[in-house]
Amino acid sequence: MSQSSSLAAYRTALTTPGSGKPLFASVLARLPIAMIGLSALLYVQRETGSFTAAGLVSAGSLVGVSIGAIVQGRLIDRYGPTRPLLVTVALFALAMTALSLAIEAHLSTGLLMVLGGGIGITEPMVGSASRALWSRLVTDESAKNAAFSYEAISMEVFFILGPGLAGLLVTAPWPGTGMVAGGLCMVLGATLFALSPAVRAWGPAPAGPRPLLGALASPGLRTLAVAALGFGIVVGFVEVAVPAAATAAGRPALGGVLLSLWSVGSVAFGVAYSLYPWPRRMSSRLPVLLTLFGLFVALLAWPSTLWGLAVTMILAGAAITPQSATHSAAIELVAPEGTAAEAFGWVLTAVTLGLAAGQSVSGYLVEHGGPGISFLVAGATAVVAAGLVWARRHTMPDHVSAPVPDQVAV
Numbered sequence: 001m002s003q004s005s006s007l008a009a010y011r012t013a014l015t016t017p018g019s020g021k022p023l024f025a026s027v028l029a030r031l032p033i034a035m036i037g038l039s040a041l042l043y044v045q046r047e048t049g050s051f052t053a054a055g056l057v058s059a060g061s062l063v064g065v066s067i068g069a070i071v072q073g074r075l076i077d078r079y080g081p082t083r084p085l086l087v088t089v090a091l092f093a094l095a096m097t098a099l100s101l102a103i104e105a106h107l108s109t110g111l112l113m114v115l116g117g118g119i120g121i122t123e124p125m126v127g128s129a130s131r132a133l134w135s136r137l138v139t140d141e142s143a144k145n146a147a148f149s150y151e152a153i154s155m156e157v158f159f160i161l162g163p164g165l166a167g168l169l170v171t172a173p174w175p176g177t178g179m180v181a182g183g184l185c186m187v188l189g190a191t192l193f194a195l196s197p198a199v200r201a202w203g204p205a206p207a208g209p210r211p212l213l214g215a216l217a218s219p220g221l222r223t224l225a226v227a228a229l230g231f232g233i234v235v236g237f238v239e240v241a242v243p244a245a246a247t248a249a250g251r252p253a254l255g256g257v258l259l260s261l262w263s264v265g266s267v268a269f270g271v272a273y274s275l276y277p278w279p280r281r282m283s284s285r286l287p288v289l290l291t292l293f294g295l296f297v298a299l300l301a302w303p304s305t306l307w308g309l310a311v312t313m314i315l316a317g318a319a320i321t322p323q324s325a326t327h328s329a330a331i332e333l334v335a336p337e338g339t340a341a342e343a344f345g346w347v348l349t350a351v352t353l354g355l356a357a358g359q360s361v362s363g364y365l366v367e368h369g370g371p372g373i374s375f376l377v378a379g380a381t382a383v384v385a386a387g388l389v390w391a392r393r394h395t396m397p398d399h400v401s402a403p404v405p406d407q408v409a410v
Contacts (some may be wrong), residue, residue: 064120
């Protein structure tokens with residue numbers, strides 16, 4: 001299965017009857033996805049003067065997201081998106097309010113970390129529902145794959161805009177402006193998405209026995225989760241090492257700019273890759289793309305100037321969207337019937353846990369060996385993870401022939 005997409009396929013997918021309202025709403029809901037966490041981190045740092053406290057709140061949020069993605073995904077698959085999303089929207093608004101009040105009151109770091117976790121758990125998983133909705137709205141395989149590529153590319157755009165908006169709004173008279181503005185945008189978008197006709201038409205799944213592991217009962221999904229974990233670890237390494245390299249060069253303000261460049265490279269190459277995906281076989285595509293990503297990231301250790309690092313960041317970024325789109329397309333192949341939203345949640349959880357692990361290890365390596373060592377270890381980690389995925393390639397079918405049965409075999 002080639003899973004390529006033409007420009008006409010993008011047009012077909014994005015103009016599918018019933019897609020307009022949820023498409024607009026999902027943009028509102030996901031635009032602040034990379035903004036809220038950073039805004040909260042900057043807000044805590046401004047109020048407490050402690051980067052340690054800010055980092056713990058951010059870590060709590062990441063752990064919360066990793067839990068919430070699976071729980072919400074399973075609820076969405078079972079009951080349809082409308083009720084779970086409306087409940088989480090209400091809980092998310094309460095969690096945001098509680099964290100804001102706790103920060104203003106300068107309460108303990110432990111409590112702030114718990115409240116940060118609450119924000120992560122209750123963050124409305126519109127991305128999971130949106131990705132699963134395309135499988136219901138679009139029947140043409142080429143248009144469906146174009147829709148999945150759109151999801152991956154749009155997320156990269158949001159990750160370009162989010163940090164910039166967070167950095168801008170933290171300079172407002174009240175440093176919590178960015179966090180609250182992002183939260184309001186997410187609440188509005190998630191509510192509109194949940195109430196759109198196409199989403200409301202997605203009813204509860206038929207009652208029946210479900211495996212304890214849910215979507216993770218599929219061996220193929222476990223293989224996909226390994227690929228997503230490796231991807232997240234490498235990204236986590238880079239997100240710490242690049243700002244460290246800018247700081248070491250005496251230009252700390254350029255750290256965020258350099259990270260934006262790798263997202264720019266990702267978006268620029270993402271559309272082209274969706275037209276001519278390679279390798280053709282999904283079982284080969286996952287490990288090959290992860291290996292190339294690792295090699296590109298290892299090259300970041302070579303430049304001796306920030307200009308050189310900027311160029312190699314664009315090159316490394318070119319491997320991001322192809323992997324994100326491949327992860328999304330692979331869910332069609334490996335998720336047991338009726339578990340698409342939960343399967344996406346497992347992929348998101350794997351990436352999130354990888355980010356947390358990569359950032360933690362990269363921080364240690366940067367302090368003791370410099371950014372170059374961190375880039376090289378990140379590249380090696382990607383190659384090792386790709387090897388594990390390659391060893392399990394037999395679990396990954398290359399085309400959709402029938403719904404994947406609930407299974408536990410390895």
